[in-house]
Amino acid sequence: MILDFPTxxxxxxxxxxxxxxxxVLMQRIRSEVEKRRCVNQRAxxxxxxxxxxxxxxxxxxxxxxxxxxxxxxxxxxxxxRYSVHDFLPYHDEEFLTRVYRGVLRRxxxxxxxxxxxGQLRGGSLSKVEALGRIRYSTEGRAAxxxxxxxxxxxxxxxxxxxxxxxxIVAIAQYLVRLPELAGNCERLEAAVFQRDGALRxxxxxxSALVERSVNAVIEQSAVRSAKTRDDLARVEQQIGALESxxxxxxxxxDALHGDVSNKADSTELAHLALLVGRKAERQALAxxxxxxxxxxxxxxxxxxxxxxxxEDRFRxxxxxxxxxxxxxxxxxxxxxxxxxxxxxxDLGCGRGEWIEAIAAHGLSGYxxxxxxxxxxxxxxxxxxxxxxxxxxxxxxLPTSSVGAITSMHVVxxxxxxxxxxxxxxxxxxxxxxxxxxxxxxxxENLLVGAGRFYIDPTHQRPIPPPLLQFxxxxxxxxxxxxxxxxxxxQDEWFAHASPERQxxxxxLFGAQDYAVVARKPGAVEDEPEPPREAL
Numbered sequence: 092m093i094l095d096f097p098t099x100x101x102x103x104x105x106x107x108x109x110x111x112x113x114x115v116l117m118q119r120i121r122s123e124v125e126k127r128r129c130v131n132q133r134a135x136x137x138x139x140x141x142x143x144x145x146x147x148x149x150x151x152x153x154x155x156x157x158x159x160x161x162x163x164x165x166x167x168x169x170x171x172r173y174s175v176h177d178f179l180p181y182h183d184e185e186f187l188t189r190v191y192r193g194v195l196r197r198x199x200x201x202x203x204x205x206x207x208x209g210q211l212r213g214g215s216l217s218k219v220e221a222l223g224r225i226r227y228s229t230e231g232r233a234a235x236x237x238x239x240x241x242x243x244x245x246x247x248x249x250x251x252x253x254x255x256x257x258x259i260v261a262i263a264q265y266l267v268r269l270p271e272l273a274g275n276c277e278r279l280e281a282a283v284f285q286r287d288g289a290l291r292x293x294x295x296x297x298s299a300l301v302e303r304s305v306n307a308v309i310e311q312s313a314v315r316s317a318k319t320r321d322d323l324a325r326v327e328q329q330i331g332a333l334e335s336x337x338x339x340x341x342x343x344x345d346a347l348h349g350d351v352s353n354k355a356d357s358t359e360l361a362h363l364a365l366l367v368g369r370k371a372e373r374q375a376l377a378x379x380x381x382x383x384x385x386x387x388x389x390x391x392x393x394x395x396x397x398x399x400x401x402e403d404r405f406r407x408x409x410x411x412x413x414x415x416x417x418x419x420x421x422x423x424x425x426x427x428x429x430x431x432x433x434x435x436x437d438l439g440c441g442r443g444e445w446i447e448a449i450a451a452h453g454l455s456g457y458x459x460x461x462x463x464x465x466x467x468x469x470x471x472x473x474x475x476x477x478x479x480x481x482x483x484x485x486x487x488l489p490t491s492s493v494g495a496i497t498s499m500h501v502v503x504x505x506x507x508x509x510x511x512x513x514x515x516x517x518x519x520x521x522x523x524x525x526x527x528x529x530x531x532x533x534x535e536n537l538l539v540g541a542g543r544f545y546i547d548p549t550h551q552r553p554i555p556p557p558l559l560q561f562x563x564x565x566x567x568x569x570x571x572x573x574x575x576x577x578x579x580x581q582d583e584w585f586a587h588a589s590p591e592r593q594x595x596x597x598x599l600f601g602a603q604d605y606a607v608v609a610r611k612p613g614a615v616e617d618e619p620e621p622p623r624e625a626l
């Protein structure tokens with residue numbers, strides 16, 4: 092039985108009879124109902140917060156945009172000469188800005204502009220005086236911009252500042268300008284009424300827009316609420332039907348348990364033995380799967396010989412490999428490895444190039460490989476190697492008994508769970524300060540990760556450098572670093588590389604391999620070495 096919810100489904104048949112629990116089932120159903128309620132609440136809140144100009148069916152809304160009342164302004168026009176009437180009709184900042192641009196031929200400066208603006212707004216300076224002071228300033232005289240009608244007006248305004256005489260001049264000026272002042276008042280009154288009407292009309296339009304938006308949101312919320320109530324009612328009906336069926340199923344299960352309890356004890360024991368047998372079978376299959384994910388363990392001699400020839404063909408010559416592994420000599424020697432008490436253990440030693448290299452430098456170590464043909468080949472060359480599974484061999488070693496553990500092109504053969512176990516056992520087996528070196532193909536090189544990696548039929552999957560580095564760090568190693576190695580020859584690269592071509596060079600011809608180098612926490616102990624029996 093499947094219950095359909097707007098947020099998903101609950102498949103009742105997924106709960107097997109042997110694990111059937113009515114309380115658990117009802118809890119899952121109630122959880123789905125609660126999820127639906129939360130989703131609906133979020134949708135309703137989202138609708139309430141939207142603008143309302145246009146309500147989309149999906150609940151997405153455009154931002155509400157209200158019209159603005161535009162400011163009426165005449166663009167400034169630069170001229171060779173001006174009249175006072177070109178400036179006086181304007182007020183406040185616009186008046187001063189036009190004076191600066193017209194008389195001084197430049198935009199206003201911060202200090203002078205603020206000073207004139209403050210005096211104008213405070214009533215201590217008239218527009219004629221401000222215009223005159225700017226025109227007859229040193230900078231204004233240098234600009235020599237004529238302003239017709241300014242000189243007499245500025246002179247009269249200046250005389251008004253003379254005690255006693257200034258008051259008489261002011262009275263006479265007001266009497267002369269009385270008709271002009273009355274006209275200005277009438278024009279100002281008309282402009283105010285016009286502005287007031289425009290503002291009222293704009294407020295009415297915006298109010299109507301907001302009302303329509305809010306009503307649309309309310310309407311959508313009502314529709315959603317009704318749909319939610321219908322959904323919840325349908326879910327409640329399904330819950331009721333499920334509870335009825337669950338009670339019937341529980342009664343059947345109780346009856347079945349009563350019948351089973353009357354059976355012979357031998358039947359129960361047989362069932363228990365069957366379960367234990369299945370568990371053991373699953374464990375055995377898992378272990379077999381892990382082992383099959385590693386290179387051949389000698390079960391097929393034909394494959395063992397084939398794999399040796401495969402390495403000879405595609406791995407590179409012994410001389411090439413000897414040259415490549417020399418980079419690790421300072422790392423193991425610096426960790427105090429390669430002595431009788433701190434030998435170097437090479438997991439998956441293959442043809443033994445690394446064992447040969449450490450012996451040439453006077454260091455002590457041996458190889459481990461599951462392929463008997465590889466081990467025999469090492470023995471013919473006089474190198475120490477044992478035939479064993481890498482993980483099994485590590486588990487057989489005492490704690491803190493090895494100076495370095497190396498593994499060249501082996502981890503890519505392992506299932507990931509087995510790789511974790513090998514790194515974990517390496518940490519246990521290494522001496523404090525001991526070093527772990529894991530070299531593997533570099534999938535950052537596209538030619539390697541997409542093609543050459545799969546030439547080896549025992550490869551599992553490429554391992555990106557950050558992943559292998561994290562594995563070592565997560566399991567307790569310190570000073571973990573990645574060495575990117577063996578780029579292709581420069582003559583294969585794109586010449587005259589631009590940034591784009593250089594990126595292609597890195598992706599196609601960059602490091603073909605990399606190594607993760609990690610150290611076990613602790614300092615290397617400097618102790619005399621007792622004799623150690625050979626393996």
